[in-house]
Amino acid sequence: MPSDRTRKAPLGLKIAAGLGLAFLHLPILLIFIYAFTTEEKSYQWPPPGLTLKWFAVTWERPDVWQALTLSLQVAAVSTAIAVVLGSLCAAAVAKSHFFGREVISLLVILPIALPGIITGIALRSAFHLADIPYSMWTIILGHATFCVVVVYNNAVARFRRTSGSLIEASMDLGANGFQTLRHVILPNIGTALLAGGMLAFALSFDEVIVTTFTAGQQQTLPIWMLEELVRPRQRPVTNVVAMVVVLVTFLPILGAYYLTRDGDKVAGHGK
Amino acid sequence: MQSAVLFKNVSRHYGEVRAVDAVDLEVRAGEFFAMLGPSGSGKTTSLRLIAGFEQPTAGHIEIFGETAEGVPPYRRNVNTVFQDYALFPHMSVRDNVAYGLMIAGTGKKERFAKAEEALELVRLPGYGDRAPSALSGGQRQRVALARALVNQPKVLLLDEPLGALDLKLREQMQEELKSLQQSLGITFIFVTHDQGEALSMADRVAVFDHGRIQQVGTPEDIYQRPDTAFVADFVGSSNILPADVVQELAGKGAQASLRPEAVRIGPGEAHEATVTGLSYTGAVTRVSLAFREMHLTALVAAGTPLPERGDSVRIGWDASALHLMERGA
Numbered sequence: 001m002p003s004d005r006t007r008k009a010p011l012g013l014k015i016a017a018g019l020g021l022a023f024l025h026l027p028i029l030l031i032f033i034y035a036f037t038t039e040e041k042s043y044q045w046p047p048p049g050l051t052l053k054w055f056a057v058t059w060e061r062p063d064v065w066q067a068l069t070l071s072l073q074v075a076a077v078s079t080a081i082a083v084v085l086g087s088l089c090a091a092a093v094a095k096s097h098f099f100g101r102e103v104i105s106l107l108v109i110l111p112i113a114l115p116g117i118i119t120g121i122a123l124r125s126a127f128h129l130a131d132i133p134y135s136m137w138t139i140i141l142g143h144a145t146f147c148v149v150v151v152y153n154n155a156v157a158r159f160r161r162t163s164g165s166l167i168e169a170s171m172d173l174g175a176n177g178f179q180t181l182r183h184v185i186l187p188n189i190g191t192a193l194l195a196g197g198m199l200a201f202a203l204s205f206d207e208v209i210v211t212t213f214t215a216g217q218q219q220t221l222p223i224w225m226l227e228e229l230v231r232p233r234q235r236p237v238t239n240v241v242a243m244v245v246v247l248v249t250f251l252p253i254l255g256a257y258y259l260t261r262d263g264d265k266v267a268g269h270g271k
Numbered sequence: 272m273q274s275a276v277l278f279k280n281v282s283r284h285y286g287e288v289r290a291v292d293a294v295d296l297e298v299r300a301g302e303f304f305a306m307l308g309p310s311g312s313g314k315t316t317s318l319r320l321i322a323g324f325e326q327p328t329a330g331h332i333e334i335f336g337e338t339a340e341g342v343p344p345y346r347r348n349v350n351t352v353f354q355d356y357a358l359f360p361h362m363s364v365r366d367n368v369a370y371g372l373m374i375a376g377t378g379k380k381e382r383f384a385k386a387e388e389a390l391e392l393v394r395l396p397g398y399g400d401r402a403p404s405a406l407s408g409g410q411r412q413r414v415a416l417a418r419a420l421v422n423q424p425k426v427l428l429l430d431e432p433l434g435a436l437d438l439k440l441r442e443q444m445q446e447e448l449k450s451l452q453q454s455l456g457i458t459f460i461f462v463t464h465d466q467g468e469a470l471s472m473a474d475r476v477a478v479f480d481h482g483r484i485q486q487v488g489t490p491e492d493i494y495q496r497p498d499t500a501f502v503a504d505f506v507g508s509s510n511i512l513p514a515d516v517v518q519e520l521a522g523k524g525a526q527a528s529l530r531p532e533a534v535r536i537g538p539g540e541a542h543e544a545t546v547t548g549l550s551y552t553g554a555v556t557r558v559s560l561a562f563r564e565m566h567l568t569a570l571v572a573a574g575t576p577l578p579e580r581g582d583s584v585r586i587g588w589d590a591s592a593l594h595l596m597e598r599g600a
Contacts, residue, residue: 175345
């Protein structure tokens with residue numbers, strides 16, 4: 001109803017909404033401001049002066065680069081694993097009927113419902129039992145458990161909205177399985193996979209709990225930040241890194257949002 | 272005449288469910304063939320067996336003399352028009368129609384020219400650039416038809432092709448499909464649960480029930496001379512007279528079918544009946560009658576004076592209208 005949309009909200013509601021938004025976002029703004037402060041030992045308000053030197057300092061710190069590289073590697077590899085496994089699993093659950101289908105579906109989703117600490121402890125004791133040394137690969141395995149869920153959820157929703165007869169139509173018109181995958185299936189679930197992949201990447205990039213349990217000496221970026229906070233030197237470096245993390249995680253999530261929003265048109269049933 | 276599709280003792284069972292059960296069937300080349308039956312009767316499964324989406328659990332299928340079982344759908348010279356049309360939503364109408372040619376490796380220029388020809392054939396010239404979602408149901412149906420025909424299949428399969436269209440469009444498409452089939456000379460096999468559609472379009476009709484074929488014949492055979500009570504009732508809701516009544520009336524002990532339009536109501540007729548109900552349907556009025564503890568239906572054309580509910584009337588029919596079904600028990 002257009003009249004509802006154009007009617008002005010009461011002043012009280014506006015103030016309440018403004019306060020709510022401020023509560024959510026002002027702290028993030030503070031993080032950004034502290035990245036420019038001249039005071040390096042404690043977070044002092046208001047900042048005694050503003051400077052850009054922390055960006056240069058951060059650039060020069062090898063530990064930041066190491067952590068950032070590791071985080072990007074872990075996120076990229078676990079996302080790749082998640083995209084392959086998640087879409088295959090979604091295809092099986094959405095497109096065929098087999099005994100225990102609902103159970104499989106639940107088991108795939110479970111890792112994201114479980115507290116990260118449980119996943120972390122479980123994986124740590126499993127690695128210990130199997131005598132697997134902690135490395136980048138153990139972190140990747142840990143992250144893949146929840147990344148798969150995100151991709152699976154996106155893909156399964158898209159598969160369910162895509163008419164099953166499209167695949168049969170493609171086969172009927174002479175396309176074999178590979179051609180059908182390339183010309184019909186991927187274009188229809190592509191944006192869902194991309195969106196799921198971006199979310200998975202963002203999740204993996206700022207994950208702390210599972211990482212603490214599955215990492216050895218390696219430091220991913222979030223772990224590095226956690227350690228940095230207790231150190232009293234060059235504190236604004238952490239804030240500079242925080243800005244980078246916000247950008248690296250926010251952009252994929254925004255992208256995923258836009259992709260799935262338009263997804264209705266891409267994957268529409270044709271009716 | 273060569274047979275386009277041949278089923279020899281074909282079965283498709285899903286565990287205990289016998290979707291298609293020991294079916295023998297021959298579809299002749301160039302024929303417009305209908306598979307008619309209620310849902311779950313095995314007609315759609317039979318169509319999918321021909322397309323290759325299903326494989327028979329037993330029996331033998333030939334398509335133009337070549338063994339079909341074990342051959343995947345993409346290696347059969349058979350194309351399907353799907354019930355939901357199954358147009359690819361991410362492609363334009365032109366790319367949809369040209370899909371089969373693209374897969375076959377036809378050059379872009381040639382396949383687009385052929386796609387346009389096919390669109391002209393289904394009376395949608397110049398629609399190539401549109402998205403399937405921008406088309407009406409009837410137009411999508413035509414695109415699906417063009418997409419199948421552009422590959423010049425030996426057999427065209429149509430799964431409830433008119434089911435989703437409204438009445439007016441359906442009648443128009445019936446005629447178009449019929450004339451398209453005649454001008455192209457391709458064997459059309461279509462599945463429907465609508466007996467009117469089967470009778471008006473098909474050269475021959477197979478009536479399915481419970482995974483088996485009840486009768487195969489011309490529309491006239493099926494309607495005038497049903498083999499079984501099921502066929503008589505499913506194709507045009509006939510009156511089925513039990514064997515003992517027929518014994519008394521015609522001197523033969525078999526079930527008989529009596530078409531409602533063959534039942535006359537008038538003072539000079541031979542039998543006594545009571546009117547139990549009237550239902551007006553436009554061109555005709557359906558009169559329900561109680562006759563010898565049986566329920567009979569008669570059709571009375573508009574304009575004829577109607578009896579009232581509860582009236583005692585005289586009814587009768589020509590002896591030839593009573594079709595004995597000696598085969599079906």
